[in-house]
Amino acid sequence: MKNKNVIEVENLSKLFGDFAAVNNISFQVKAGEIFGFLGANGAGKTTAMKMLIGISSPTSGKATVAGFDVYKEAESIKKNIGYMSQKFALYDDLTVKENITFFGGIYGLSKKQIDQKRCELVEELGLKEVTNSLVASLPLGWKQKLAFSVSLLHEPKIVFLDEPTGGVDPITRRQFWEMIYKAAHNGTTIFVTTHYMDEAEYCDRVSIMVNGKIEALDTPKKLKEHYKTDTMNDVFLKLARG
Amino acid sequence: MKRFVGFVRKEFYHIFRDKRSLFILFGMPIAQILLFGFAITNEINNVNIAILDQANDVTSKEIINKIASSKHFSIVDVIQQESSIESIFKKGKVKAVVQFENNFGNNLIKKKQANVQVLTDATDPNMASTISNYISSILKKYQQELNKNSTIDYQIIPQSRMVYNAELKSVYMFVPGVMTVILMLVSAMMTSISITREKEQGTMEILLVSPLKPFQVIIGKVFPYIFLSVINAIVIVLLSIFVFNVPVNGSLFLLGVESVLFIITSLALGILISTISATQQTAMMISLMGLMLPTILLSGFIFPISSMPLPLQVISNIIPAKWFIIIVKGIMLKGIGIGYIFKETAILVLMTLLFIGISVKKYKIRLE
Amino acid sequence: MGITVSNISKSYGKVTALSAISFDVKPGELFGLIGPDGAGKTTLFRILTTLLIADKGQAAVAGYNVLNDYKSIRKSVGYMPGRFSLYQDLTVEENLNFFATIFGTTIEENYDLVKDIYVQIEPFKNRRAGKLSGGMKQKLALSCALIHKPKVLFLDEPTTGVDPVSRKEFWEMLKRLQKKGITILVSTPYMDEAALCDRIALIQDGKILEIDSPSAIVSHFPKPLYNINADNMYGLIESLTKYEHTYSIFPFGEFVHYTDKWDSMDKESLKAYLESQGLTDIHIEETQPTIEDTFMELAK
Numbered sequence: 001m002k003n004k005n006v007i008e009v010e011n012l013s014k015l016f017g018d019f020a021a022v023n024n025i026s027f028q029v030k031a032g033e034i035f036g037f038l039g040a041n042g043a044g045k046t047t048a049m050k051m052l053i054g055i056s057s058p059t060s061g062k063a064t065v066a067g068f069d070v071y072k073e074a075e076s077i078k079k080n081i082g083y084m085s086q087k088f089a090l091y092d093d094l095t096v097k098e099n100i101t102f103f104g105g106i107y108g109l110s111k112k113q114i115d116q117k118r119c120e121l122v123e124e125l126g127l128k129e130v131t132n133s134l135v136a137s138l139p140l141g142w143k144q145k146l147a148f149s150v151s152l153l154h155e156p157k158i159v160f161l162d163e164p165t166g167g168v169d170p171i172t173r174r175q176f177w178e179m180i181y182k183a184a185h186n187g188t189t190i191f192v193t194t195h196y197m198d199e200a201e202y203c204d205r206v207s208i209m210v211n212g213k214i215e216a217l218d219t220p221k222k223l224k225e226h227y228k229t230d231t232m233n234d235v236f237l238k239l240a241r242g
Numbered sequence: 243m244k245r246f247v248g249f250v251r252k253e254f255y256h257i258f259r260d261k262r263s264l265f266i267l268f269g270m271p272i273a274q275i276l277l278f279g280f281a282i283t284n285e286i287n288n289v290n291i292a293i294l295d296q297a298n299d300v301t302s303k304e305i306i307n308k309i310a311s312s313k314h315f316s317i318v319d320v321i322q323q324e325s326s327i328e329s330i331f332k333k334g335k336v337k338a339v340v341q342f343e344n345n346f347g348n349n350l351i352k353k354k355q356a357n358v359q360v361l362t363d364a365t366d367p368n369m370a371s372t373i374s375n376y377i378s379s380i381l382k383k384y385q386q387e388l389n390k391n392s393t394i395d396y397q398i399i400p401q402s403r404m405v406y407n408a409e410l411k412s413v414y415m416f417v418p419g420v421m422t423v424i425l426m427l428v429s430a431m432m433t434s435i436s437i438t439r440e441k442e443q444g445t446m447e448i449l450l451v452s453p454l455k456p457f458q459v460i461i462g463k464v465f466p467y468i469f470l471s472v473i474n475a476i477v478i479v480l481l482s483i484f485v486f487n488v489p490v491n492g493s494l495f496l497l498g499v500e501s502v503l504f505i506i507t508s509l510a511l512g513i514l515i516s517t518i519s520a521t522q523q524t525a526m527m528i529s530l531m532g533l534m535l536p537t538i539l540l541s542g543f544i545f546p547i548s549s550m551p552l553p554l555q556v557i558s559n560i561i562p563a564k565w566f567i568i569i570v571k572g573i574m575l576k577g578i579g580i581g582y583i584f585k586e587t588a589i590l591v592l593m594t595l596l597f598i599g600i601s602v603k604k605y606k607i608r609l610e
Numbered sequence: 611m612g613i614t615v616s617n618i619s620k621s622y623g624k625v626t627a628l629s630a631i632s633f634d635v636k637p638g639e640l641f642g643l644i645g646p647d648g649a650g651k652t653t654l655f656r657i658l659t660t661l662l663i664a665d666k667g668q669a670a671v672a673g674y675n676v677l678n679d680y681k682s683i684r685k686s687v688g689y690m691p692g693r694f695s696l697y698q699d700l701t702v703e704e705n706l707n708f709f710a711t712i713f714g715t716t717i718e719e720n721y722d723l724v725k726d727i728y729v730q731i732e733p734f735k736n737r738r739a740g741k742l743s744g745g746m747k748q749k750l751a752l753s754c755a756l757i758h759k760p761k762v763l764f765l766d767e768p769t770t771g772v773d774p775v776s777r778k779e780f781w782e783m784l785k786r787l788q789k790k791g792i793t794i795l796v797s798t799p800y801m802d803e804a805a806l807c808d809r810i811a812l813i814q815d816g817k818i819l820e821i822d823s824p825s826a827i828v829s830h831f832p833k834p835l836y837n838i839n840a841d842n843m844y845g846l847i848e849s850l851t852k853y854e855h856t857y858s859i860f861p862f863g864e865f866v867h868y869t870d871k872w873d874s875m876d877k878e879s880l881k882a883y884l885e886s887q888g889l890t891d892i893h894i895e896e897t898q899p900t901i902e903d904t905f906m907e908l909a910k
Contacts, residue, residue, distance in 0.1 A: 038794075040745070040774075040775050040776070041745055041771075043773075140646070140647045163771075163876075166799075167801075168647065169647075170905055170909075171860075174860045174861050177861055184844070196800070198834075198862065198863045202863070215909075221864065234861070237778060240774070240775045245712050248712060252697070255699065348831075442692065444693050445696070445697060447661060448754075451659045452713060453684055453712075453714065454712050572850060
């Protein structure tokens with residue numbers, strides 16, 4: 001199981017008119033891996049991610065996610081992945097409990113399963129006091145941690161995290177990463193984008209996209225050795241500045 | 243002044259680059275006028291009518307034959323006394339009664355003029371007007387034929403009378419109504435949306451932290467809409483004159499001035515809405531529910547105010563559109579001057595001042 | 611002529627956004643407000659740019675009181691709110707032109723000030739602002755905030771959501787602007803950017819944790835700090851959390867930053883403990899604390 005590829009991408013491209021937002025990218029992600037997906041604004045990260053989560057159809061190339069084809073089996077992909085983004089994670093005007101029930105429901109969990117999961121989750125995140133409070137009233141960090149847990153409710157094989165920690169305070173950010181480690185330890189594959197370069201170092205492997213292409217893909221350690229720098233930030237700057 | 247011009251230029255960029263608002267601005271008025279116009283001037287066919295021939299002479303018989311042979315009407319009843327008219331209408335069997343006066347033929351020859359009364363059931367006012375127009379034209383045609391062969395000028399005078407709806411509701415009523423609705427829509431909704439858009443995008447913050455005074459921002463935002471609304475009013479009037487032959491009996495200048503007044507009233511309302519709503523969506527909802535519906539339903543545009551229950555009649559007084567419709571109706575259809583619509587104009591002016599007053603008070607120089 | 615803030619408090623209903631904040635920004639200084647979302651940075655910016663009124667306390671910007679002289683302040687400051695507040699449907703040039711006009715000036719008049727920044731986006735001057743990338747929007751927003759030659763520049767999270775390359779370029783631009791005598795107050799949630807400011811205030815939950823130069827703040831870190839790494843990050847964190855001498859641990863890049871309960875810590879016994887937990891390839895060495903370490907220590 002550990003070394004099986006759960007994401008396989010081969011020569012994947014997406015064109016908007018003449019413009020290749022994603023230009024012939026190929027990579028594999030192994031089960032249980034934390035895969036960092038980096039790139040400057042406009043480098044094509046979001047477009048690539050949209051294709052992988054089945055909400056945008058590629059122009060050409062092959063890709064399978066959790067064993068399903070992105071062209072034909074987008075619906076099956078959606079059932080087998082979790083997704084969380086900085087822009088939208090939870091409904092602010094629903095309570096913690098209502099959010100959990102809602103998201104559990106759309107992934108087809110039974111009422112009993114939802115109740116059980118909710119108890120576990122609330123316990124683990126220490127949200128007991130606020131289960132009936134509106135999500136809007138929670139601090140950002142709590143919201144993001146809750147959102148991550150919610151994206152894991154249906155025990156997906158892969159979780160896609162789109163800049164999950166933007167603006168979160170440093171302590172909560174680390175608690176968030178500890179949750180990621182734990183999920184990965186339990187076999188969930190993590191596919192994450194971030195603008196914090198120190199977070200890139202937490203990943204098992206990192207890919208860096210520049211102008212629609214993947215310019216580098218390796219462990220943070222090997223990338224730093226290869227580009228002769230001390231930090232991932234410098235690797236990124238070297239690559240993205242060309 | 244340069245700041246103001248710069249501001250207004252920016253507003254025009256916004257308007258012309260947003261296909262949606264362009265459509266609302268120009269597509270809507272034209273579409274509405276054409277829709278209402280054609281829906282209302284629909285042809286009539288085989289409408290049941292009755293004849294009350296008190297003359298019973300050659301001339302009246304000839305005219306009755308003409309009416310009977312027209313495809314528009316079928317004569318289903320001939321009544322003998324005036325007193326039967328009411329009952330025949332009540333039964334709903336006919337839509338109109340054509341009544342020839344005593345000695346119709348004689349009057350025509352001796353006095354050179356004779357009267358025909360056209361009574362229509364005005365519960366359907368549009369139908370009623372159309373019927374009376376059609377019958378008038380049949381009479382006119384007969385009169386022309388008569389005059390062609392003679393040196394004497396005979397006149398048949400049709401007198402239209404509407405039953406059950408004494409207030410004259412002409413087919414042309416839709417023009418003042420549509421004009422009111424459109425000016426309200428464009429002015430109030432579009433301004434409130436364009437101001438709240440700045441709040442939503444965060445640009446209002448920058449405008450506030452600039453040396454621009456609040457009233458400069460507001461005037462800059464509404465000015466383009468005054469301009470565009472005036473163009474709209476002109477388009478509506480032109481369309482109704484040339485496509486639907488609606489007459490403008492009164493002064494065009496007065497109509498223009500009153501329209502600008504109503505546009506300003508609506509803009510003031512739009513500004514007021516924008517001060518109480520934070521998002522474009524809210525502004526749109528308030529404009530639609532709070533302005534459009536009352537304007538359409540309570541202003542007398544579609545339902546006559548006099549037939550509303552009393553509470554609604556009272557409420558209708560606070561709807562600016564009610565007063566504007568009276569004004570436009572007066573100028574366009576009755577051809578009256580400012581003297582007759584002074585009260586309505588004064589009410590609109592007061593309302594406008596009130597709205598502007600409240601908005602200035604509510605408009606914040608800060609964010610909260 | 612800089613900024614003075616004394617005892618500013620502000621609440622929204624029951625939520626306290628700022629509680630008794632005080633600090634000074636000297637003229638010509640590049641001052642950073644460093645803290646996560648929800649710390650109260652935006653509220654403070656809005657009070658200083660006269661958009662909000664504080665519940666308590668006094669503040670002055672460029673010598674003007676924020677309450678009474680708000681008109682003078684609005685003439686002399688440049689403000690770049692959180693989300694780049696541009697007109698999405700106007701082109702780059704039209705945006706800049708518009709902001710120049712409302713401040714009663716022209717692009718030509720102050721071109722030298724924005725030139726450095728504007729030349730980078732000038733090739734796209736006929737493109738609508740909505741179609742620009744994050745980095746370009748940020749440059750345009752900065753140009754717009756500068757076009758009237760403000761004395762004080764307020765930048766609220768100018769680098770949020772912008773990639774590291776654009777962020778680096780942005781800070782280089784700020785340094786150049788500072789040389790032209792503009793006082794700059796900038797906020798950011800990115801701790802690594804703090805080092806680029808002259809002085810910083812660390813802010814969390816409406817309170818200032820500390821104010822000083824970045825190097826002084828780092829030197830205040832109370833304990834020796836150690837980098838630890840091993841073959842299995844998750845196992846390492848788990849084991850250290852359970853370790854009896856652990857004072858604090860935080861994942862930090864490829865390492866875990868560790869402080870011990872005791873000032874003299876025993877590396878060998880820690881290593882032995884970690885090995886007993888089944889970890890291999892263990893390295894422990896002392897390291898220099900960063901601003902983020904200090905922030906976390908203060909915020910604990």
